[in-house]
Amino acid sequence: MLVVVWRTRKQEGERSVDRRITFGPLDELLDRVRSGCSVNRDEAVTLFQEAPRAALLEAASDVREQGKGKTISFSRKVFIPLTTLCRDYCGYCTFRKDPGQPGAHFMTPEEVLALAEQGRRAGCKEALFSLGDQPERIFPEAKGFLGQQGYSRTLDYLAAMCELVLEDTGLLPHANPGLMDGAALDRLKDSNASVGLMLETVSLRLMREGLPHANAPDKVPSLRLRTIEEAGKRSIAFTTGILIGIGETVEERIDSLLAIRELHEKYGHIQEVIVQNFRVKSDIPMAGHPEPTLEDMLRTIAVARLILGPKMNVQAPPNLSYRDFPRLLEAGINDWGGISPVTKDFINPEAAWPQIALLQSETEARGFSLRERLALYPEFISRQGFLSARVSEKVSKLAGASGFAL
Secondary structure, three states: OEEEEEEEOOOOOOOOEEEEEEEOHHHHHHHHHHOOOOOOHHHHHHHHHHOOHHHHHHHHHHHHHHHHOOEEEEEEEEEEEEEOEOOOEOOOOOOOEOOOOOOOOEOOHHHHHHHHHHHHHOOOOEEEEEEOOOHHHOOHHHHHHHHHHOOOOHHHHHHHHHHHHHHHHOOEEEEEOOOOOHHHHHHHHOOOOEEEOOOEOOOOHHHOOOOOOOEOHHHOHHHHHHHHHHHHHOOOOEEEEEEEOOOOOHHHHHHHHHHHHHHHHHHOOEEEEEEEEOOOOOOOOOOOOOOOOHHHHHHHHHHHHHHHOOOOOEEOOHHHHHHHHHHHHHHOOOEEEEEOOOOOOOOOOOOOOOOHHHHHHHHHHOOOEEEEEOOOOHHHHOOOOOOOHHHHHHHHHHEOOOOOEO
16 A cells, blocks of 8 residues: 655645545556556456546546547447347337237338338438347247248348348448347348347346346347357457346446457457446336436446457447436447437337437537447458458448548
């Protein structure tokens, strides 16, 4: 422990008074991580639980600036909910539906193309495909629809729709379909600029009876980690992240971030990590569950930045923090995610996207510049092996010399 002592005088002739500041292990840890040094599990827990908020956020902001400077990015996207049918019953989800429920739907190719074209006309460059996980495994209705279209798996139909959108509109698909095997990833790489799967958590405990993932077979952490790893083996730019406030512990949160870091260190393919906060909805089993506070969100983002380092793109959805969204910048994010001028957030329909003009004004008011990116981050555009020839050709028409959108 280091103690610094200095002398001060209030007025001439008064006796000297010793002033002391003590620098303990926590201060030393903050100084070390501020310089970009890696943190381990115990250090991350200590930072989350013990570091003063101001010092923690300052350290995270310093680390962000080392890797990203003063640039904050976003993607102008159209949200394509390919199907709301899903075999998982997560306690916090309002997106998924059973056949016969209001909103249960499988989009036809004509509907997909019409929505994508609407997005193109509005200036979108990304087509985000979101959908339920493997509904054909339990619903005859899903299997029947797919059969009519000439497919046996939702993943194969998704790949065909991505190809359709890429070729007919020039929008860059980003598919987020849940678990994917190697064959699905191979086909999606041919038409997608990037692919995504939220890890959410590595906690097996949350799969116990009465907890959020009890009836969600596709939320087994090892299966989700395997999908992320298979994408790494194939050099697919990948989006993942954690979902906070669903009953996980701080340690489980940090373990999830460390698992993501480990895969990225091995394959170098994770293009962004999202820290997403649970939001209550009236029609979910977790309707009475408390939401994470803004303080909790800020501390989690800051620790995520310190775990993942200066070069990782760290994102937090602005619409899920409502009016407080500008404060997320304090915690070390460098990306706002996808913002749609034409479609709502179908996963969180109660939370409207902020207008891009507002996003820009609030970002610039805090000393940052806002840049539009593609579904693929600039640093991945020139990397060998990450894009198929057909996607690369479309990217070249949309990206400037900096890798950001034209």
